[in-house]
Amino acid sequence: MGNDISQPQQSLADLNKLIHDARGPLNRISMQAEMVKLALEADMPKEKAIEAVNKIIAACQDCSRDLQHISDFVKSQK
Amino acid sequence: MLEVLLVDDDEEFTNVACQIIEFLGHQVSIAANLKEATEWLQQQKFDHVFLDFMLPDGSGLHLIDYISKNDLTPFVTMITGHPAVKGMLAGLCGPKIDYIVKPLQREDLENALNRKPKSARKVSATSPKRYFGCLVGESEQMQELYTMIERVAKTSANVMLMGESGVGKEVVARAIHHATNSEEPIVATNCGALSKELIGSELFGHEKGAFTGAVARKQGVFEQAGNGTLFLDEVTEMPLDMQPNLLRVLESKRVVPVGGTREIAVNCRVVSATNRSVEELAEGNVLREDIYFRLAVFPIDIPALRERRSDIPLLAQAFLEELNNENASAFVFQPEQLEKLKQHDWPGNVRELRHAIHRAVIMSDPTQTTIELPKTFLSPFSSVSKKTNSLTAGQTIDDVERELIQITLAKVDGNKTLAAEMLGISTKTLYNRLHAYGEVFDS
Numbered sequence: 373m374g375n376d377i378s379q380p381q382q383s384l385a386d387l388n389k390l391i392h393d394a395r396g397p398l399n400r401i402s403m404q405a406e407m408v409k410l411a412l413e414a415d416m417p418k419e420k421a422i423e424a425v426n427k428i429i430a431a432c433q434d435c436s437r438d439l440q441h442i443s444d445f446v447k448s449q450k
Numbered sequence: 451m452l453e454v455l456l457v458d459d460d461e462e463f464t465n466v467a468c469q470i471i472e473f474l475g476h477q478v479s480i481a482a483n484l485k486e487a488t489e490w491l492q493q494q495k496f497d498h499v500f501l502d503f504m505l506p507d508g509s510g511l512h513l514i515d516y517i518s519k520n521d522l523t524p525f526v527t528m529i530t531g532h533p534a535v536k537g538m539l540a541g542l543c544g545p546k547i548d549y550i551v552k553p554l555q556r557e558d559l560e561n562a563l564n565r566k567p568k569s570a571r572k573v574s575a576t577s578p579k580r581y582f583g584c585l586v587g588e589s590e591q592m593q594e595l596y597t598m599i600e601r602v603a604k605t606s607a608n609v610m611l612m613g614e615s616g617v618g619k620e621v622v623a624r625a626i627h628h629a630t631n632s633e634e635p636i637v638a639t640n641c642g643a644l645s646k647e648l649i650g651s652e653l654f655g656h657e658k659g660a661f662t663g664a665v666a667r668k669q670g671v672f673e674q675a676g677n678g679t680l681f682l683d684e685v686t687e688m689p690l691d692m693q694p695n696l697l698r699v700l701e702s703k704r705v706v707p708v709g710g711t712r713e714i715a716v717n718c719r720v721v722s723a724t725n726r727s728v729e730e731l732a733e734g735n736v737l738r739e740d741i742y743f744r745l746a747v748f749p750i751d752i753p754a755l756r757e758r759r760s761d762i763p764l765l766a767q768a769f770l771e772e773l774n775n776e777n778a779s780a781f782v783f784q785p786e787q788l789e790k791l792k793q794h795d796w797p798g799n800v801r802e803l804r805h806a807i808h809r810a811v812i813m814s815d816p817t818q819t820t821i822e823l824p825k826t827f828l829s830p831f832s833s834v835s836k837k838t839n840s841l842t843a844g845q846t847i848d849d850v851e852r853e854l855i856q857i858t859l860a861k862v863d864g865n866k867t868l869a870a871e872m873l874g875i876s877t878k879t880l881y882n883r884l885h886a887y888g889e890v891f892d893s
Contacts, residue, residue, distance in 0.1 A: 380715045384677065392504065395531040395552050396460055402553035403466045410473055410556070427462065 394438035582625035587761035603629035613752030616801030619723035634678030642687030660709025675718035
């Protein structure tokens with residue numbers, strides 16, 4: 373509530389940023405999964421579904437990396 | 451088929467979302483930042499915009515400003531990672547803005563796109579400008595208010611809003627929050643509505659098992675507001691003995707939930723509101739002085755509606771437009787109707803004006819475009835305020851007694867038994883009094 377940004381406030385902002393980053397891959401996973409469903413239901417070429425599944429696997433790796441960043445950050449604050 | 455604009459900087463997401471929306475039968479254009487989105491909006495007309503909150507060149511809210519300033523008509527769906535943003539959007543928007551929360555599903559996109567059938571409705575060129583997405587008015591007093599909001603939004607100072615009931619204190623609180631361009635939430639609570647027992651838990655939260663019925667941990671509003679804004683309405687109605695607890699939080703910027711030991715940091719701006727005047731605050735013993743200075747670092751007085759009559763037609767138009775959108779009607783005001791609205795004193799301020807227009811919309815024939823205003827705008831409260839105003843120092847008790855008897859008799863159509871009962875005197879005493887007043891009441 374003062375004008376300057378205090379240390380805990382800054383840390384919280386950093387943490388929120390990291391959490392925001394981790395939502396990105398989750399969002400991609402969710403949409404790619406919808407794409408797989410669509411490809412199967414709408415009888416699209418098999419490659420469409422495989423491409424989407426590959427992207428899901430890659431996004432899982434991204435999400436894991438982002439969670440590691442959060443974990444590192446929390447440890448660094450102790 | 452709708453023309454859809456998708457604004458997000460995550461390329462993989464926009465690609466897959468684009469394929470899904472196209473599969474749903476719509477035409478999609480993609481923008482990765484505010485600049486590209488603005489260029490698209492200049493080039494062609496869109497029915498729907500999906501908009502990410504955080505873009506590389508600024509907040510998605512800037513695009514909403516751009517859309518409303520240029521009288522564009524798309525329906526906007528904000529994409530957010532934070533469900534708490536709901537409160538903030540509720541104040542900002544009106545019927546044409548919605549939000550969906552990540553991670554998205556196909557259904558979210560479908561529902562958002564299905565919600566929009568009214569987007570083609572005309573927005574008239576005379577549509578009043580909304581400052582900070584919600585405030586209407588061009589008067590000098592409001593211009594001053596806008597300047598104050600802009601200035602204070604740049605700082606993190608606590609703000610106290612003062613003004614009569616119905617002037618729109620919560621709307622101003624939302625405007626301040628909007629002006630900070632924050633993705634953090636605004637959380638509102640009414641201190642007058644909470645019982646003494648519950649207020650601690652509402653404000654500061656409680657731990658599981660803190661008291662009977664505390665079956666789970668509950669976040670208090672300070673914690674919910676995060677780095678955003680906490681709006682404490684009717685702060686002067688908070689019991690005096692709870693105020694030291696509030697003071698401690700404001701001073702230490704830390705809150706301890708009821709039944710807990712762990713301190714939680716408080717980072718939000720507190721915007722508080724009261725409908726009591728400065729004099730009442732000083733005399734009434736309703737707010738401790740130390741709390742006042744913590745809350746009212748930046749006090750803002752919101753003018754009563756009768757002090758800015760030139761804004762009445764603008765507000766009336768804005769409300770009518772909202773109601774037209776909600777009810778799919780097409781009412782318009784005649785100039786003399788706006789003049790009539792302008793003449794009224796509106797003791798209940800903007801809230802009363804909105805209520806009067808809402809009532810007129812309900813009363814008017816929906817197949818016509820002319821709106822019928824009621825003959826008078828008297829509400830139960832306008833007459834009450836007149837009565838209390840008529841009590842002034844210098845009147846004798848006899849005068850007041852006589853007036854009270856007069857008003858009571860008028861209320862019960864001259865029925866003396868009922869009037870005596872209401873006045874808490876015997877019928878005989880009432881007759882004696884009337885007798886003493888002589889022919890005035892000899893009916």
